[in-house]
Amino acid sequence: MYKHVLAAVDGSPVSFRALAEGARLARMSGGELHVISIIDRPLAHLPYYAKYYDTEALHAAALKAADDILSKAREVVAEFAVPASFAAVAMDSVGEEVAERIEAEAEAVKADAIVIGTHRLMLGSVAEGVLRTSKRPLLLVREQ
Numbered sequence: 001m002y003k004h005v006l007a008a009v010d011g012s013p014v015s016f017r018a019l020a021e022g023a024r025l026a027r028m029s030g031g032e033l034h035v036i037s038i039i040d041r042p043l044a045h046l047p048y049y050a051k052y053y054d055t056e057a058l059h060a061a062a063l064k065a066a067d068d069i070l071s072k073a074r075e076v077v078a079e080f081a082v083p084a085s086f087a088a089v090a091m092d093s094v095g096e097e098v099a100e101r102i103e104a105e106a107e108a109v110k111a112d113a114i115v116i117g118t119h120r121l122m123l124g125s126v127a128e129g130v131l132r133t134s135k136r137p138l139l140l141v142r143e144q
Contacts, residue, residue, distance in 0.1 A: 002029040002137075006111035008036050008102050008126075011069040014117035016076050018141035022115035023080035025139065033084040034109045035073045037066040038098050040091055063088065085109075099129025106136060113137040 007022035009015040019035065026033040039062045066088035077084045089105055091098075106114050118127040118140050127140055 001031075002026065002112040003031040004034060004109050004111045005029075005031055005113050005115060006034045006036065006102070006106045006109060007073075007115045008038065008105075009069055009073050010037065010117075011065065011072070012117065012119065014119060014141060014143045016072065016117075017143075018115050018117035018139070019073055019076050020080070021139060021141050023077050023082050023084070025113065025115065026084075027080050027082045031082075031112070033077060033082050034105075034111065035070065035077065035084060035086045036089045036102070036105050037069045037073070037087075038089055038091065038101055039063060039066050040098065097129055098126045099133060102126070102130050103133050106134065111136060113139060115139045115141065117141045117143070119143065 002025055005022050005026045007019045009019050023033055070086045070088060073086060089101060091101055102114065102116070113136055114130060114134060116127055116130060116138070118124045131138055
């Protein structure tokens with residue numbers, strides 16, 4: 001049923017709860033889990049004076065954060081003994097939204113479903129964006 005499940009993690013507790021649900025779904029379906037962490041462009045939204053910041057240092061910090069998040073994700077997924085891939089995914093362009101990048105990655109791995117956590121009482125902006133744009137089933141996991 002779900003041969004390829006995409007889970008997006010951002011390092012928050014709810015994203016790891018969603019990851020565990022995605023691993024359960026993949027295990028029950030006999031599928032594979034694809035785990036991504038998005039590397040945002042840290043200066044894309046800042047005004048002109050952002051040129052005074054060290055973009056290489058900021059990018060290195062974002063890469064390190066994504067690696068740390070994926071390391072924790074590997075620990076979570078290991079408990080479920082499900083085939084999985086892990087990737088840090090960079091935003092392609094300045095105007096791109098995180099939700100668009102998640103959908104593009106789901107398309108790239110031919111995901112049958114997407115699993116993400118939502119931080120708000122209703123829907124967070126990323127969760128809502130994926131819900132509005134995705135053509136595939138979406139499992140949203142709330143904090144509690």
